[in-house]
Amino acid sequence: MSADPLQLARADLRGFAGYRSARSETLRGEVWLNANEAAWANAADREDRARRYPEPQPRDLRVALADLYRVAPEQLLIGRGSDEGIDLLVRAFCVPVTDAVLVTPPVFGMYAVSARLQGARLIEVPLQDATDDFRVDLQAVAAHAEVGAKLVFLCSPGNPAGGVIPRDAVLNLARRLEGRALVVVDEAYIEFADAPSLATDVGVQRNLVVLRTLSKAHALAAARIGCVIADTDVIALLQRCQAPYPVPAPCAALALRALQPESLAQTRNHVETIRHERAKLSATLAALPSVQRVYPSQGNFLLARCADAEAAFRALLSAGVVVRDQRAAPQLGDALRISIGTPEQNDRVVAALRVVEAPLRRDSVSGEMMSHPSGTPAGEAA
């Protein structure tokens, strides 16, 4: 068993009790007059579902999520999306100014936002754009983390490129950083990947934290249900730092229905369709003259480098298709991220991009103007 991860938490919060809400009391009774709730339901709430404050961690949902992720309920904290998990981790573990959060750009932006809000330092270890994919430079991550990072955020599958970090590599990093930092693996898109989740490893490697969400594969982004999966002591600390009633009852009820066998079966079918569509769209895009490179993705999106990203973005918009413009992100000055939609929506993407012309370039031998051969990165020989 590895070192106690609670030693990494802010010293001033280790004994912090947090807010004790009326719902955290274990009293028994029939007439509940301890939380200043309304005596009658709202006229719009016909079934009287919203009058009382919800359970801080709805028991049934916690058990269902723990079953889904194959962990113990006490190893899991439900929050308002994984966004809240990120924020809680940064707040509970980083002393402003002194401690740092390590990120691997280009990557999901909320790690840096939460660090900024906490006044934590940000250490950036850029992804390496290898010939086949963007890669996390884990040696550099370990070396930089050793000088002051309390949290190392790894995104796997990575947003926006979609690559997966091998399980052994993550575990090696976590072992190396034991007693110094938590390694947080954001698995928002893991359901779409070939690789397994690291959720079941948290019981063994105590400085490992996994983030999961119902926003993507489970199609419940608006319900805002995400989970931190971690050592039980870390979970208890995060809960003490969390708002008193973080999970709205209607959202918990919807999430619970989404975890019933019938809904789960449909979710699995949709994931299979997305994986199939991802492969098809990736191959089709890569063959278009206006697209120079499509990264191999394990998520429900594709990152494409375009010969003229502005023209591609505009063409898509004119066809009514909105994709994520990545051009402001480091190393992605020519890239768009396209979520995988329904087969019809994906066809629309292809149709819009088919009419985008690749910019002309001058042939070095003949001096004639030629279009870019597809799949060839700008500046590289064909």
Ligand SMILES: Cc1ncc(COP(=O)(O)O)c(C=O)c1O
């Ligand atoms: C990598 C990654 N993590 C977390 C999130 C946020 O997920 P949630 O809706 O659970 O807050 C996103 C959203 O796009 C994401 O891309």
